[in-house]
Amino acid sequence: xxxxxxxxxxxxxxxxxxxxxxxxxxxxxxxxxxxxxxxxxxxxxxxxxxxxxxxxxxxxxxxxxxxxxxxxxxxxxxxxxxxxxxxxxxxxxxxxxxxxxxxxxxxxxxxxxxxxxxxxxxxxxxxxxxxxxxxxxxxxxxxxxxxxxxxxxxxxxxxxxxxxxxxxxxxxxxxxxxxxxxxxxxxxxxxxxxxxxxxxxxxxxxxxxxxxxxxxxxxxxxxxxxxxxxxxxxxxxxxxxxxxxxxxxxxxxxxxxxxxxxxxxxxxxxxxxxxxxxxxxxxxxxxxxxxxxxxxxxxxxxxxxxxxxxxxxxxxxxxxxxxxxxxxxxxxxxxxxxxxxxxxxxxxxxxxxxxxxxxxxxxxxxxxxxxxxxxxxxxxxxxxxxxxxxxxxxxxxxxxxxxxxxxxxxxxxxxxxxxxxxxxxxxxxxxxxxxxxxxxxxxxxxxxxxxxxxxxxxxxxxxxxxxxxxxxxxxxxxxxxxxxxxxxxxxxxxxxxx
Numbered sequence: 001x002x003x004x005x006x007x008x009x010x011x012x013x014x015x016x017x018x019x020x021x022x023x024x025x026x027x028x029x030x031x032x033x034x035x036x037x038x039x040x041x042x043x044x045x046x047x048x049x050x051x052x053x054x055x056x057x058x059x060x061x062x063x064x065x066x067x068x069x070x071x072x073x074x075x076x077x078x079x080x081x082x083x084x085x086x087x088x089x090x091x092x093x094x095x096x097x098x099x100x101x102x103x104x105x106x107x108x109x110x111x112x113x114x115x116x117x118x119x120x121x122x123x124x125x126x127x128x129x130x131x132x133x134x135x136x137x138x139x140x141x142x143x144x145x146x147x148x149x150x151x152x153x154x155x156x157x158x159x160x161x162x163x164x165x166x167x168x169x170x171x172x173x174x175x176x177x178x179x180x181x182x183x184x185x186x187x188x189x190x191x192x193x194x195x196x197x198x199x200x201x202x203x204x205x206x207x208x209x210x211x212x213x214x215x216x217x218x219x220x221x222x223x224x225x226x227x228x229x230x231x232x233x234x235x236x237x238x239x240x241x242x243x244x245x246x247x248x249x250x251x252x253x254x255x256x257x258x259x260x261x262x263x264x265x266x267x268x269x270x271x272x273x274x275x276x277x278x279x280x281x282x283x284x285x286x287x288x289x290x291x292x293x294x295x296x297x298x299x300x301x302x303x304x305x306x307x308x309x310x311x312x313x314x315x316x317x318x319x320x321x322x323x324x325x326x327x328x329x330x331x332x333x334x335x336x337x338x339x340x341x342x343x344x345x346x347x348x349x350x351x352x353x354x355x356x357x358x359x360x361x362x363x364x365x366x367x368x369x370x371x372x373x374x375x376x377x378x379x380x381x382x383x384x385x386x387x388x389x390x391x392x393x394x395x396x397x398x399x400x401x402x403x404x405x406x407x408x409x410x411x412x413x414x415x416x417x418x419x420x421x422x423x424x425x426x427x428x429x430x431x432x433x434x435x436x437x438x439x440x441x442x443x444x445x446x447x448x449x450x451x452x453x454x455x456x457x458x459x460x461x462x463x464x465x466x467x468x469x470x471x472x473x474x475x476x477x478x479x480x481x482x483x484x485x486x487x488x489x490x491x492x493x494x495x496x497x498x
Contacts, residue, residue: 007141012139023097052118061112065077065108078113113127195246197246205455210446212252228268245268247473248266318367362388418471425464427459
């Protein structure tokens with residue numbers, strides 16, 4: 001047998017022995033009066049003399065992270081995931097069965113302890129156990145280096161084990177919770193209404209992405225997992241809800257990378273009577289406020305970079321940025337007008353060695369050049385604005401430039417974190433854009449937008465001037481926790497079966 005299987009056998013034997021003692025090996029509850037974290041916070045600075053004088057008793061529970069014996073003096077170290085406290089166990093201080101329970105405990109077990117607080121000769125805050133209650137057996141040995149599990153595959157596949165042995169992982173998900181709360185509170189404080197929209201939709205819409213397909217048996221119709229809530233939220237704006245948002249789960253049948261997971265979290269919000277410039281100002285304030293609430297500062301470290309989320313953020317035109325980057329790469333001037341005609345844009349991409357999808361127009365090529373040459377260098381927060389109409393089927397065109405829409409993407413740390421635009425509210429132009437997307441789809445683009453007749457009908461009832469934005473919550477949390485992969489900030493990322 002291997003060493004691990006020997007340990008498993010011994011742990012199971014200890015569990016059987018506990019059962020023979022009459023111990024309830026799977027108790028339903030334990031009446032804790034406090035948490036280890038609260039005890040340490042309240043009494044961590046108390047002197048041994050004051051603890052002796054006050055005779056403070058407590059009743060807490062936690063996982064065993066240490067077992068030591070020195071003759072008649074025995075010690076446990078238990079943790080609630082945040083803090084740890086030592087437990088002093090003496091045979092003459094416990095009921096006989098409780099001490100027998102102690103002798104059958106293993107590293108990783110859960111126990112409840114009742115006793116008084118004191119300090120040992122080494123001045124460590126400790127519970128002098130008067131009662132010891134068995135709560136659960138850890139049947140599988142924890143990693144030897146339990147304080148630093150490094151195998152990322154195990155960490156992602158067995159997140160429970162990661163949370164047990166890596167305190168930093170728990171901290172990431174506590175930050176995540178605070179980020180989601182702060183986003184919600186920021187918008188509610190500004191009059192936005194939180195709603196819920198369908199996750200299963202008859203027509204996938206609101207983004208250029210390949211959906212997951214399912215089937216409803218009773219109605220005998222195909223359904224699509226939501227790729228974005230956008231078109232439903234804008235229906236609500238057309239219905240008179242002037243400020244609306246949803247923190248939503250989206251599903252896109254795409255590749256997996258350090259920045260992509262097929263299931264991810266987005267914040268989408270829509271603001272009547274505003275445009276994309278208003279959203280830039282709001283987004284600057286939001287990011288700074290959320291960072292302060294989640295991590296206590298708007299100055300963050302991401303990889304090797306120190307990033308400031310304090311307003312204002314840099315602003316950069318997409319075509320100007322692409323032309324400037326192309327000029328640097330080629331060592332000569334590149335006029336931005338080159339990116340407005342398909343033939344010249346295609347020739348520029350060819351000179352740069354950048355492949356473009358068949359059938360791409362000048363707008364798509366300009367966006368491809370930008371993505372290839374510029375994205376990785378946008379470390380400090382940067383609004384990249386004025387996108388080609390061709391790649392923005394739901395955005396409002398600029399009044400003086402029909403080939404350009406009022407749209408921006410926010411880049412931080414070298415990747416996109418937010419996408420926003422003044423919403424297209426002309427039903428005739430929206431139908432034309434959908435029809436153009438259908439032609440693209442017929443040419444083989446599986447991510448092209450489908451026709452949504454009901455959404456066009458909603459626009460015909462009248463959508464007021466509106467600005468809308470989507471923020472990648474997972475990517476924002478990556479930045480705030482200095483996490484290099486999106487899998488680090490999703491509790492259960494999708495993994496290939498083993």
